[in-house]
Amino acid sequence: MSISVRDIRKNFGHFTALDGVNLEIPDGQLVALLGPSGSGKTTLLRIIAGLEFPDGGAVQFDGWDITARSARERRVGFVFQHYALFRHMTVFENVAFGLLVRPRRFRPSNEQIRAKVNDLLRLIQLQNQAQRYPSQLSGGQRQRVALARALAVEPSVLLLDEPFGSLDAKVRMELRRWLRQLHDEVHITSVFVTHDQDEALEVSDRVAVMNEGRIEQVGSPDEVYNHPASPFVFDFLGNVNLFHGRVDNDQTYIQESATGNLVFVRPHLLDIARQPDGPNHFRATTKHINAAGPVAKIEAVTEWGAPVHIEMSQERLRDLHLVKDEVVFIVPRKVTVFPKHGAS
Amino acid sequence: MRWLLIVVAVVFLAVFLLLPLAVVFGSAFQKGIRFYLNSLSEPDALAAIRLTLLAAGIAVPMNLIFGVAAAWAIGKFDFIGKSLLTTLIDLPFSVSPVVSGLIYVLLFGLQGLLGPWLIAHDVRIIFAVPGIVLATIFVTFPFVARELLPMVEAQGNDEEEAALTLGANGWQTFFRVTVPNVKWALLYGVILCNARAMGEFGAVSVVSGHIRGLTNTIPLHIEILYNDYQFVAAFAVASLLALLALITLMVKSIVEWKARQQLAEQATASEETRP
Numbered sequence: 346m347s348i349s350v351r352d353i354r355k356n357f358g359h360f361t362a363l364d365g366v367n368l369e370i371p372d373g374q375l376v377a378l379l380g381p382s383g384s385g386k387t388t389l390l391r392i393i394a395g396l397e398f399p400d401g402g403a404v405q406f407d408g409w410d411i412t413a414r415s416a417r418e419r420r421v422g423f424v425f426q427h428y429a430l431f432r433h434m435t436v437f438e439n440v441a442f443g444l445l446v447r448p449r450r451f452r453p454s455n456e457q458i459r460a461k462v463n464d465l466l467r468l469i470q471l472q473n474q475a476q477r478y479p480s481q482l483s484g485g486q487r488q489r490v491a492l493a494r495a496l497a498v499e500p501s502v503l504l505l506d507e508p509f510g511s512l513d514a515k516v517r518m519e520l521r522r523w524l525r526q527l528h529d530e531v532h533i534t535s536v537f538v539t540h541d542q543d544e545a546l547e548v549s550d551r552v553a554v555m556n557e558g559r560i561e562q563v564g565s566p567d568e569v570y571n572h573p574a575s576p577f578v579f580d581f582l583g584n585v586n587l588f589h590g591r592v593d594n595d596q597t598y599i600q601e602s603a604t605g606n607l608v609f610v611r612p613h614l615l616d617i618a619r620q621p622d623g624p625n626h627f628r629a630t631t632k633h634i635n636a637a638g639p640v641a642k643i644e645a646v647t648e649w650g651a652p653v654h655i656e657m658s659q660e661r662l663r664d665l666h667l668v669k670d671e672v673v674f675i676v677p678r679k680v681t682v683f684p685k686h687g688a689s
Numbered sequence: 690m691r692w693l694l695i696v697v698a699v700v701f702l703a704v705f706l707l708l709p710l711a712v713v714f715g716s717a718f719q720k721g722i723r724f725y726l727n728s729l730s731e732p733d734a735l736a737a738i739r740l741t742l743l744a745a746g747i748a749v750p751m752n753l754i755f756g757v758a759a760a761w762a763i764g765k766f767d768f769i770g771k772s773l774l775t776t777l778i779d780l781p782f783s784v785s786p787v788v789s790g791l792i793y794v795l796l797f798g799l800q801g802l803l804g805p806w807l808i809a810h811d812v813r814i815i816f817a818v819p820g821i822v823l824a825t826i827f828v829t830f831p832f833v834a835r836e837l838l839p840m841v842e843a844q845g846n847d848e849e850e851a852a853l854t855l856g857a858n859g860w861q862t863f864f865r866v867t868v869p870n871v872k873w874a875l876l877y878g879v880i881l882c883n884a885r886a887m888g889e890f891g892a893v894s895v896v897s898g899h900i901r902g903l904t905n906t907i908p909l910h911i912e913i914l915y916n917d918y919q920f921v922a923a924f925a926v927a928s929l930l931a932l933l934a935l936i937t938l939m940v941k942s943i944v945e946w947k948a949r950q951q952l953a954e955q956a957t958a959s960e961e962t963r964p
Contacts, residue, residue, distance in 0.1 A: 396850050416853045423854040429847035433869040443855035446865070491851075498855055 346407050346501040346534050347372045348393060353402035355388055362388040363399070364558035370551075372407075375528045375535045377545035380555030381581070386538045387506055389555070393536065394504050395419045406501065422495030422533075426507040428487045430479040436490050437475040440465055443498035465493040468527075485516040492524075496531070505537035509544065521548050542582050546570060554578045576683045579609045586610045586653055590682070597680050598625055601649035609681045612656040613640065616676045617665060626676045629653055631669055636662060643667065645675070713931045716924035728925035736902040737910035738929070740821065744893075744906060745886040748825040752882050756833025757875070761867075764841030765849070778834050781827055789827050790895025793820055816898030821906065824892040829885045836878030840871045873948040877941060884937040888930055 348370040355363040363385045370376050378386040391397040393404055395416035403412045411419055430439050440462045444453055453461065466472040469489035471482075479487055488508060495503060508524070509517040525548050528535055539545050545552045546566040553563045554577070562574040573579035580587070590599040590608040599608055618626070629645040641662040643655040653675060657665075667673070718725055728734060762768070763775055781789060795801050797814040807814060814820045848870065852862040868875070890908040897904045899913065907930060914923035 394854060396854070416850070417856055417858065419854075420856075421854055423851065425847050425851060427847060429851040431848055431851070431866055431869075442852070442857070442865075446852070446855065446857040446861045494851075494855065 349405040351403040374550045377549035379545040384555040385558040422500030422503040424505040503535040612654040615655045717928040728922040741906040744825045759834045760837035786891025790892035820896035832882035833878035840874040
């Protein structure tokens with residue numbers, strides 16, 4: 346089922362949570378709402394779910410306006426950040442809940458419910474934990490139960506609010522791959538909220554980057570990462586160095602002045618050289634070299650005193666024989682320029 | 690220092706709590722078990738017991754419903770006047786019971802606001818059973834709400850919202866999700882509410898009129914016996930309330946112990962399984 350969000354506005358008192366948001370989510374896609382806390386992403390998700398109602402605008406499912414419908418009527422699967430499992434029910438009872446509360450006419454028989462729940466427990470690999478209580482499970486297991494519970498009612502869309510937010514790094518990684526796999530199998534239109542750029546870029550088909558109640562950019566992970574539409578998106582997606590510079594004949598010159606344009610350069614697109622190279626380069630002093638990990642990270646300070654982060658392969662670092670407190674030339678290989686007024 | 694503190698606490702408890710309790714039961718059985726039973730089974734005493742049970746039987750379920758509704762409204766929703774409502778719930782605690790009783794006299798009494806209308810329609814509230822029930826409801830109002838509120842607030846809305854998205858309606862959400870989560874606090878509130886409803890003296894005394902066999906509750910009956918110098922009979926009836934207090938304490942301990950045990954079980958179990 347496709348979701349379309351039309352000019353949604355929402356205020357909480359004097360705080361504007363959503364300021365005219367438009368978003369189209371095609372059927373079967375997995376879309377990430379990415380943004381810092383307070384950007385309105387969770388509010389948008391809750392409005393799509395019917396747990397919150399907008400002050401203005403409309404939400405459509407498959408072209409039908411469902412803005413006034415309650416969460417109950419929308420048939421959405423919602424996965425909460427803190428799982429929200431029913432603590433007094435076993436795993437089995439949690440997953441079965443959505444089927445058991447149906448009016449008698451629509452309720453499957455007990456055998457059907459048992460079969461369905463067991464299928465789902467197999468899917469989340471917890472068939473041996475059916476009689477356990479949520480408090481007896483690990484965080485990752487609880488989140489999988491929450492997902493199975495949401496899927497049990499065969500929702501038309503799946504909405505996940507920071508689904509991996511409260512898990513430790515390793516479980517997070519496993520679970521997001523698993524979510525991607527699950528989505529490839531089930532193909533249910535899914536929206537998930539996250540503040541973790543890696544998570545959004547790795548898992549989703551499309552990313553909507555949000556800031557201060559607005560959507561800054563919507564696109565594939567590749568588009569938003571490599572062709573950010575605004576300084577905010579650039580800054581939010583991955584590490585970045587911010588410089589000032591002027592543009593002459595399509596050539597950008599990075600310089601000290603606080604006037605001119607904003608120049609963004611990713612750390613891995615800065616090169617270090619011993620000799621001046623090309624028209625655009627500047628001098629810097631290395632301050633810290635971190636050679637642990639897949640890429641080497643170098644911190645330096647420019648001649649005008651601003652910090653610079655550079656990333657390069659381990660091989661390149663070995664070839665350079667770089668040492669601490671050495672004066673080097675830094676050569677940007679690819680820069681992105683935004684006019685100054687575009688940045689806040 | 691530690692021993693000193695313990696001794697002080699124990700002596701204090703013994704003198705102010707255990708000694709009176711012993712005196713109550715001691716005096717009650719002073720003239721033997723037969724006299725004790727007679728004191729309880731004479732018509733006026735039976736009428737008082739019946740009236741107390743009736744008042745508590747109405748006040749406790751009412752306050753259960755009001756308390757749950759109030760705690761739910763305050764804990765789960767934001768609305769204008771929420772803090773005012775929270776303060777109002779505590780009003781019966783902060784107002785002297787005598788004043789609580791007087792409120793009803795001023796409202797429904799002969800010279801009261803609604804008095805003439807009530808007389809014209811032959812409805813008796815003051816110096817009758819309805820007044821006693823109303824006064825009891827008023828003074829016992831806070832117990833259930835007060836016990837529930839911290840629980841309801843601490844648990845937030847997540848589970849209810851989850852139930853909602855899974856297609857449960859309001860009643861299903863309430864009985865299948867909310868109530869099981871607060872059942873111990875609910876039970877505790879009901880126990881306290883009941884103890885107070887049966888033991889209330891001040892407010893009921895003002896509205897009762899002390900008509901023997903008709904508008905006397907157990908505490909009022911005890912007072913009358915005592916004022917008539919029937920000390921042993923007074924203590925015999927008083928022993929009923931003392932017994933109620935002991936049972937309340939016991940049930941309360943069991944409820945608390947149960948709740949703690951459940952928590953501890955879940956906590957240890959989750960320690961074991963957590964990777």
